[in-house]
Amino acid sequence: MNALVNFAIARGSAVPSAPDRVERRDDIGIELLRRHVPVVRRKIEQGEYLYRAGQPFVALFLVNVGCFKTCELADDGREQVTGFRMRGDLIGAESIGLPSFACDVVALESGEVWELPYPPMLTACLRVPELQARLTSALAEEVRRDRSWMLALGTLGAERRVANFLLDLAGRHARLGFSAHHFVLRMSRADIASFLALKHETVSRALSHLDALGLIAVQRREIRILDADGLRHGAEAGAVH
């Protein structure tokens, strides 16, 4: 069972009234791709850049194995992790319409991506409406994901942001068939902190506190979710201090 090319599948949206009604035809998708696009398997090492901002935009990527972070950067050196991508996620779509990539993408562990050369991808989309629809949906989904995080960053305190982050990760793991209650963080505290608009010390403190509350168990990068509902509802109030 090939769970790839789920980039047309809606993920946890903030809209309660909109369940994931979208068709889950992964195999068709991946078969579509392989039939119409010359897919290139590409290994990548930990710490290696999949691409950097400014390099010519020549392909999209589909994560097969591994975990990646996307980094937005400003002229003055400011840097911000804008997301984490894992198996089945599409990478590079944000740069469509530009001559060169718009951000950095770094491998957090060694892995493998499927490279989808863009011109062939484009012509394939023209001939296969289904493929085009999937790409468009994936882009819309990307927007929704980012907006959802803007909501979290704008309305939640530090500890709840971290809790939210863990729940998001748990959900994605579950969707990939992994345990939602026990997993390993592939990214450093600093990466999490940047993504959540915090400092790494604050992330550490939040994790320690959630641990002390009995909601999770932390051991460096190993996470155990002990009380998902507790995390969801808000571990802010009733701090045992």
Next chain:
Amino acid sequence: MNALVNFAIARGSAVPSAPDRVERRDDIGIELLRRHVPVVRRKIEQGEYLYRAGQPFVALFLVNVGCFKTCELADDGREQVTGFRMRGDLIGAESIGLPSFACDVVALESGEVWELPYPPMLTACLRVPELQARLTSALAEEVRRDRSWMLALGTLGAERRVANFLLDLAGRHARLGFSAHHFVLRMSRADIASFLALKHETVSRALSHLDALGLIAVQRREIRILDADGLRHGAEAGAVH
């Protein structure tokens, strides 16, 4: 000269090496639309919802006149302004692939949108590759815009966020042919605050301070940019306190 349907035109990207090389064929775009899609003009009053989260997704919208805010909302009542849309901007693309809209859109002043019924739009895209390409580009652009704000929110202090916001507005006004140095805010302090992940008092303070520094002149919602470079470079240091 019809400046609409510039939703395939790259806006201020964070990538310095990627100037707006994209073709500016607005007229072709709008003609394409009118030829293949039954465009519906629709007036809208101040405070009216263009659509709300959960309503069936039946159309995209193109802003002709007015200013709109998009609001993300959570089950527990939390709310977050995720962006402001003005003349030429596409609205609703984030909901593509869903049965219902994913967020709220509110008119900040009375205006007019062009409604693009979605099924016709979809079939038109299939027949007119150019149209499809524009839609895809617009979506990618949307992602880049959001990411750019995530960068700002994650790396800048309150005052610089406000400064950044004003510069962004100025740039958009300029692109529409209006003055970049003198304009009126269409949104309340509270809206700005939500968008920038601040409180409205903080926005007030920041504006007052930027005024005191001589970088801008504020009178309620009327803004004058006196020193754009000063705003850009950072009004944080050298506070006159």
Next chain:
DNA sequence: CCGCGGCCGTTACACGCCGTTACACGCCGT
């Protein structure tokens, strides 16, 4: 194998920015 050094994560403590609260003013529609 062991020792070493660097990186990452944790914790403690003081400070500062921004949130909180409160109040007054101006604008606007009633």
Next chain:
DNA sequence: ACGGCGTGTAACGGCGTGTAACGGCCGCGG
């Protein structure tokens, strides 16, 4: 004129930050 909303200003307090020191893990070289 009145009331309500949006806005400006100020004092206070707290959350998150900055800084620093410590400790554990891992890779490196001896």
